[in-house]
Amino acid sequence: MSLFSPDLSNRIALVSGGSRGIGRAIAIKFATAGATVGVDYRQQGDGASAALSDFHRTPHAVPAYSVFTDIYVVLHSIKRVKRVVFF
DSSP, X not given: OOSSSOOOTTOXXXXXXXTSHHHHHHHHHHHHTTOEEEEEESSXXXXXXXXXXXXXXXXXXXXXXXXXXXXXXXHHHHHHHHHHHOO
C-alpha cells in the first residue's frame, strides 16, 4: 500500500453524487483501489447504472450498489447507508 495506490479491500465507500462528474471519478478511484462502492443519485438513474458497470470492470471487479436517495431527507440518508453496508 502506498499513498498513491492504497489497498481499500474490505472497506466501503459511499459516494454521494457518484453517478456523474467528480463524484463518479472519485467512486471509480475507490473501486480501483478495491473498496465496495455505493453511489446514490437523485435524478441520474441511468448514470448510476453506467457507473456501476464501470466499477465492475475495475481490476478488483468490486461489489457496487446504487440507491435512489435525496440526501436532504434524513430517512433517505439512513436508507442509503443500510443499502450499501448491509446489502
